[in-house]
Amino acid sequence: MPQIVVENLSKTYRVPEREPGLGAALKSLFRRKHREVEAVRDISFIVETGEVVGFIGPNGAGKTTTLKMLSGLLHPSSGGARVIGAVPWERKPAYLRRISMVLGNKSQILWDIPPVDSFRVLGEIYNVPLLEFRETLDELVALLDMEDLLHKPTRNLSLGERMKCELVAGLLHRPDVLFLDEPTLGLDVSMQTRLRRFLAEYNLRRGVTMILTSHYMADVVALCARVILIHHGCLLYDGALSGLARKLAPFKLIKVSLGNGHMSAGADPQLPTGVELLQRDNGQLTLRVGHDDAPGITAKLLNTLPVLDLSVEDPPIEAVIDQIYGDGAVNLEETL
Amino acid sequence: MRHLRLIGSFVGIAIENALAYRVNFWISLLHSLLSFGTGVLAIVVLFSQVEAIHGWTLTSTLALLGTYLTLAALRRLFIGPSLEALAGLDGEIWTGTFDFTLLRPVDVQFLASIRHWQPLVILDLLMSGGVLVFAVVQLGRTLTLGSLATFLLTLFVAVIILYALLLGFAGLVFWSPGFLFTWLFNAFFQMARYPVGLYPGWLRLVLTWIIPVGIMTTVPAQALVGGLSGAMLVGSVAFAAALFVAATVLFRTGLRRYASASS
Numbered sequence: 001m002p003q004i005v006v007e008n009l010s011k012t013y014r015v016p017e018r019e020p021g022l023g024a025a026l027k028s029l030f031r032r033k034h035r036e037v038e039a040v041r042d043i044s045f046i047v048e049t050g051e052v053v054g055f056i057g058p059n060g061a062g063k064t065t066t067l068k069m070l071s072g073l074l075h076p077s078s079g080g081a082r083v084i085g086a087v088p089w090e091r092k093p094a095y096l097r098r099i100s101m102v103l104g105n106k107s108q109i110l111w112d113i114p115p116v117d118s119f120r121v122l123g124e125i126y127n128v129p130l131l132e133f134r135e136t137l138d139e140l141v142a143l144l145d146m147e148d149l150l151h152k153p154t155r156n157l158s159l160g161e162r163m164k165c166e167l168v169a170g171l172l173h174r175p176d177v178l179f180l181d182e183p184t185l186g187l188d189v190s191m192q193t194r195l196r197r198f199l200a201e202y203n204l205r206r207g208v209t210m211i212l213t214s215h216y217m218a219d220v221v222a223l224c225a226r227v228i229l230i231h232h233g234c235l236l237y238d239g240a241l242s243g244l245a246r247k248l249a250p251f252k253l254i255k256v257s258l259g260n261g262h263m264s265a266g267a268d269p270q271l272p273t274g275v276e277l278l279q280r281d282n283g284q285l286t287l288r289v290g291h292d293d294a295p296g297i298t299a300k301l302l303n304t305l306p307v308l309d310l311s312v313e314d315p316p317i318e319a320v321i322d323q324i325y326g327d328g329a330v331n332l333e334e335t336l
Numbered sequence: 337m338r339h340l341r342l343i344g345s346f347v348g349i350a351i352e353n354a355l356a357y358r359v360n361f362w363i364s365l366l367h368s369l370l371s372f373g374t375g376v377l378a379i380v381v382l383f384s385q386v387e388a389i390h391g392w393t394l395t396s397t398l399a400l401l402g403t404y405l406t407l408a409a410l411r412r413l414f415i416g417p418s419l420e421a422l423a424g425l426d427g428e429i430w431t432g433t434f435d436f437t438l439l440r441p442v443d444v445q446f447l448a449s450i451r452h453w454q455p456l457v458i459l460d461l462l463m464s465g466g467v468l469v470f471a472v473v474q475l476g477r478t479l480t481l482g483s484l485a486t487f488l489l490t491l492f493v494a495v496i497i498l499y500a501l502l503l504g505f506a507g508l509v510f511w512s513p514g515f516l517f518t519w520l521f522n523a524f525f526q527m528a529r530y531p532v533g534l535y536p537g538w539l540r541l542v543l544t545w546i547i548p549v550g551i552m553t554t555v556p557a558q559a560l561v562g563g564l565s566g567a568m569l570v571g572s573v574a575f576a577a578a579l580f581v582a583a584t585v586l587f588r589t590g591l592r593r594y595a596s597a598s599s
Contacts, residue, residue, distance in 0.1 A: 073435050075592060093441035101439055108436040110349065112356045117349060124345040125440050127338065153356070
């Protein structure tokens with residue numbers, strides 16, 4: 001059953017603008033110029049119950065703005081959305097009780113008191129019955145292995161420990177939909193892995209629908225079978241992560257190890273047409289071939305060269321995404 | 337009932353917070369004593385020169401000071417800390433942490449108004465109560481149940497007016513998030529230390545009906561020491577109700593402008 005339905009959603013911000021310099025600053029006191037920025041343009045998609053969807057795109061693509069509209073924080077300029085049957089920006093208490101948002105760059109835990117006291121206030125705000133509150137807290141604390149953090153003042157916790165607390169704070173009222181905005185921002189690699197494992201397990205246990213934005217591709221790879229790519233506010237791709245890689249980088253990498261005689265000769269071996277040699281390293285060649293040509297070329301290589309070992313791989317997703325975030329983004333709209 | 341429980345939770349948190357920093361207790365005590373001492377001293381010095389000004393004697397002015405100090409304490413107890421947390425460069429609107437207030441399944445205005453408490457301000461409340469009791473005893477007038485009820489009603493009206501003004505100023509931050517609009521209000525609020533009758537005619541009108549600091553302190557003091565007209569009582573109740581509605585509308589209109597801070 002669809003839990004999130006987004007139709008032609010757009011958001012335009014009106015931002016003040018002025019020329020540099022003192023003169024322009026003085027002028028702007030009396031007459032201010034504004035510029036319209038289209039943060040989100042006409043996007044539509046559907047998310048099913050229990051799905052985990054990754055929102056990806058470079059900085060300023062419109063990911064957070066979309067998330068904030070879906071959580072009811074922002075009113076859209078046009079278009080509509082329904083999340084668990086409600087219009088988010090009407091911010092009805094019954095709706096807000098069923099969603100949650102965890103922001104990697106903002107904290108909802110009170111600084112000077114132990115997290116457990118912040119949790120109690122949140123339980124009160126969300127009207128969670130005491131028994132359910134205790135059960136949920138115990139479950140989350142066990143899953144995140146954070147028993148020892150509960151009674152320390154929050155200001156004495158590390159960034160990763162605080163993030164664990166943020167997740168508990170966001171899940172205490174057992175939301176049906178969870179919006180995660182950069183939940184692993186600034187965390188070390190092992191803490192990132194830890195939180196990813198937690199989110200995956202929590203999704204399985206409770207069937208919570210999650211939308212996640214992250215700049216760490218490892219988050220997306222680990223958690224999201226489906227991704228939505230936004231760029232300049234437009235939805236460019238909606239589907240499986242592997243499909244995105246195929247579209248953006250329609251090639252495969254073939255790694256071939258050859259017999260010693262061939263490699264030490266110095267010259268590159270005779271390669272079939274349509275093959276690009278990317279790297280030559282310690283007896284191993286890395287070749288790039290068109291996605292559809294891969295089977296034929298593999299067969300040719302095996303027939304013509306003294307192959308010791310051969311593997312065919314998709315290009316690493318990081319490299320594909322880098323293409324979007326980097327200069328390659330200019331022509332992205334045409335590619336997809 | 338749920339709202340009361342919520343207030344209880346926030347007060348509990350505030351007490352814990354206050355106890356986390358012991359030095360704050362002493363600073364707060366010093367602040368209370370200073371504001372109490374300077375207030376009383378100024379009036380005592382003034383009335384050592386004259387018997388009465390425009391009908392206001394030392395005792396009735398002390399009753400007014402007691403009312404002023406009570407209001408100032410209530411402001412510092414929760415209205416001020418809660419609403420002022422929205423404004424300024426480290427305020428919740430500017431930094432975007434207001435997101436979390438908006439995400440809660442509780443009325444935003446209610447939550448924004450009762451989240452932060454300064455429990456140590458209870459010391460101020462005790463002192464201001466002391467001034468009021470002292471003034472009543474000095475008046476040598478037995479306090480009737482009626483005048484006490486009228487005083488409490490006008491004090492409630494004063495709190496509503498104070499809250500509405502601060503809510504209105506807080507609402508303006510949605511138009512200009514970095515600016516602390518309450519600075520404007522503070523200058524006028526100081527004038528409520530003295531009876532409005534002391535000010536020249538035009539200023540008296542301004543301080544009664546435009547920036548109604550007069551209604552906030554002079555009216556409750558008159559209820560206590562006598563001299564409050566029925567018309568003024570009804571007028572101030574109506575004024576408070578209108579101001580509350582206007583400030584609520586302004587705050588909620590501002591809310592729609594909230595754009596959240598970028599990630």
